[in-house]
Amino acid sequence: MIHGDKMIGYPTKVSFDVSEEKNRSSASHIGRGMSLENDINDSNDYYLATDRACIHKKPTPIQVVRVDYPNRAHAKIVEAYYKIPSTTDYNGVYRGKAIDFEAKQTKNKGSFPFQLIHPHQIEHMKKVLLHGGIAFVILRFTTHNETYLIDGKDMIRAYEDPTLKSLSYNKVKKIGILIEENYIPRLKYLDAVDQMYFKEELYGKENKAEK
Amino acid sequence: MIHGDKMIGYPTKVSFDVSEEKNRSSASHIGRGMSLENDINDSNDYYLATDRACIHKKPTPIQVVRVDYPNRAHAKIVEAYYKIPSTTDYNGVYRGKAIDFEAKQTKNKGSFPFQLIHPHQIEHMKKVLLHGGIAFVILRFTTHNETYLIDGKDMIRAYEDPTLKSLSYNKVKKIGILIEENYIPRLKYLDAVDQMYFKEELYGKENKAEK
Numbered sequence: 233m234i235h236g237d238k239m240i241g242y243p244t245k246v247s248f249d250v251s252e253e254k255n256r257s258s259a260s261h262i263g264r265g266m267s268l269e270n271d272i273n274d275s276n277d278y279y280l281a282t283d284r285a286c287i288h289k290k291p292t293p294i295q296v297v298r299v300d301y302p303n304r305a306h307a308k309i310v311e312a313y314y315k316i317p318s319t320t321d322y323n324g325v326y327r328g329k330a331i332d333f334e335a336k337q338t339k340n341k342g343s344f345p346f347q348l349i350h351p352h353q354i355e356h357m358k359k360v361l362l363h364g365g366i367a368f369v370i371l372r373f374t375t376h377n378e379t380y381l382i383d384g385k386d387m388i389r390a391y392e393d394p395t396l397k398s399l400s401y402n403k404v405k406k407i408g409i410l411i412e413e414n415y416i417p418r419l420k421y422l423d424a425v426d427q428m429y430f431k432e433e434l435y436g437k438e439n440k441a442e443k
Numbered sequence: 444m445i446h447g448d449k450m451i452g453y454p455t456k457v458s459f460d461v462s463e464e465k466n467r468s469s470a471s472h473i474g475r476g477m478s479l480e481n482d483i484n485d486s487n488d489y490y491l492a493t494d495r496a497c498i499h500k501k502p503t504p505i506q507v508v509r510v511d512y513p514n515r516a517h518a519k520i521v522e523a524y525y526k527i528p529s530t531t532d533y534n535g536v537y538r539g540k541a542i543d544f545e546a547k548q549t550k551n552k553g554s555f556p557f558q559l560i561h562p563h564q565i566e567h568m569k570k571v572l573l574h575g576g577i578a579f580v581i582l583r584f585t586t587h588n589e590t591y592l593i594d595g596k597d598m599i600r601a602y603e604d605p606t607l608k609s610l611s612y613n614k615v616k617k618i619g620i621l622i623e624e625n626y627i628p629r630l631k632y633l634d635a636v637d638q639m640y641f642k643e644e645l646y647g648k649e650n651k652a653e654k
Contacts, residue, residue, distance in 0.1 A: 283574075286567070286570040286571055286574045288529070288530050290502060291501060291502040291503065291505065292502065292505075293502035294502065294503075294505050294507070294523070296505070307524070307525055308522065308524065309523040309525070310521060311519065312507075312520040312523055313517075313518070313519060314518055314520070319499055323534060324534075324541070325543070325575060327575065328540075328541075328574065329539075330535070330536040330539075330540065330542075330576070331541075356497075359491065359494075359536075360536055362494060363537060363538070363539065364536060364538065365497070365536035365539075
């Protein structure tokens, strides 16, 4: 029914072009971001299979305009467009908490440009935090071959600082947690989440008071 | 860029046909489920705007096969297919907890047939529960004009009972919570969530012990 194997990379490549880098729609950016997304998806599969967490990538939002029915059981979409996501890309449950995050990568050496994050996504992270979820951003500097976890509150604060148009690499090194890369899982980002958000639990405080 | 206004109902109608009722692909089912989905989406908008919760419908998963580029900035999808969802349709954060649910409706008077729920969705609910999230199903009996919240554990137990192929209407009335319908929000399902999962908090026990 679905015969997309030969073009397996298509949806996401285009998605990255359309949604995330729309503001600067530079054709050279198409395809960037694929490896980070694959790494996270692989890690999520591993975390799900080993009962560490239940975290999924949300499907890319698509506006369907026209559908053909070659037969009753099969719907073939023949006209559709990518939409700008109103939320972040990943969410789920970990250690009893709602987890919500966005993942971005840049070829820039010196900073992570805020234009890679959509304002809707910042608003969404605020809402997640307001209701008691954990929100963060995973940033990859492809040139340095390094991936960091940045707390959502830090990202929001920097994003909303009118004097900043990017987060410097040095700042990321200071406020972020470097995510260890490995074979399985590819990106041990939940270890970074543990460090950032579950230190008390990990150090044996069993009855953490509710904040 | 997106000119789908005139056909706004298309994506979901087809989605309902393809994904949820695939097992019995009966053409007469196309279009069912729209009103419940709209009611929930409206309620979610209201809950989001009033800072009661942050809950969203996930986009319908679509396998994109072919994309045209009329120009650099615009991607037009010209061949794509609906995929079977591997998770439930709705999730988010409420009162510090991860919330995850599926919504289904039936015209049946006497029972809710399990074939309307995909096995993947049952597996997903188990994972959500395992990691400490709240999982449930919203069931609407269109003939009775009644909508119920059923706890995920109850739904899983019934679904996995080899002697059952459906959940009887009487059982739903017994184990479910009737969701009040209103103008704003259309479906006060978080009140039912409060009753089902947050009774202790609501009755003033401030230091609920962790289970």
